[in-house]
Amino acid sequence: MRGLEDKTVLVTGSGRGIGRSIARRLAEEGATVAVNDIDEANARETADIIADEGGDSLTAIADVTDFEAMQTTVRDIAEAEGLDVIVNNAGWDRIEWFLDQDPDVWDDLIDLNLKGQMNGSRAAAEHFVETGTSGTIINISSDAARVGSSGEAVYAGAKGGVISFTKTLARELARNDVNCNVVAPGPADTPLTREMRETDLGEKILGGMTGQVPLGRMAEPEDIAGAVAFFASEDASFVTGQVLSVSGGLTMTD
Structure with a gap:
């Protein structure tokens, strides 16, 4: 166990996929998990799974792209359970060539993958600083941000922004004893990835990645959850201000 028994953790986008695995792992480690999703049914399903596994959770339905909604969500969780850690996981992607992609899609990708994490970080940081809590902010980026990825230009750009943003936030909040780190997954076997592979381009790009991973497979959501559990722990x-790649060795840049 990683000593999370007395901590409350908010995990955004934890209604399915990587977020659900993160929520389950942190609950297994003893944390009370606030399961956030924009889809209430998905959030409740995750909460039910955690309960069946003997963990503690509550649901926190909110759109991470709405800053005021995130402020309210953080405040409500803090008043009910306290808040020690936020994991800004909510994200979305679409595989398309940049020159073919509708600019409206750029806004959606940036709003969710970058601004959504900024909203969650700001709301949590305000709580940590105002209450003197030694908090933790964990942002989920992508190895696409570190090395680029064909068909994901705007997504990679937004996730690159997450890395730069988090490093800067780590410098600013160090005086308040708030740690800020990034987990950068490589390609993972998730419902979103399977959806993206339904297109010819998505299958061409994502289907060819497995053979390039030195460890011989795509990441499982549980692999990313383990890295998050480390950053959430003592x-x-x-x-x-650090970035931990979870890619099976697909990327090995500094």
Whole structure:
């Protein structure tokens, strides 16, 4: 166990996929998990799974692209349970060539993948600073941000912004004893990835990645959850401003 028994963690976008695995892992480690999703049915399903596994959770339905909604969500969780950690996981992608992509899609990608994480980070940071809580902010980026990825230009750009944003936030909030780190998954076997592989371009790009991974497979959501559990724990109390790649060795850049 990683000593999360007395902590409350908000995990955005935890109604399915990687977010659900993160929520389950943190609950297994003893945390009370606030399951956030824009889809209430998905959030309740995750909460039910956690309950069946003997964990504690509550649902927190909110759109992460709405800053005021995130402020309200953080305030409500803090008043009910306290808040020690936020995992800004909610995200979305679409595989398309940049020159073919509708600019309206750019706005959706940036709003959810970058601004959504900024909204969650700001709302949580306000709580941590105002209450003097030694909090933790964990943002989920992507290895596409570190090395680029064909068919994901705007997504990679938004996720690159997450890395730069988090590093800067780590510097600003260090004086308040708030740690800020990034987990950068490689290609993972999730419902979203399977949906993207239904297109010819998506299958061409994502289907060819598995053979390039030194460890021989795509990441499972549980692989990413383990990295998040580390950053959420006291084991990472002297770690801030860092990016942890979980890609099976697909990317090995500095």
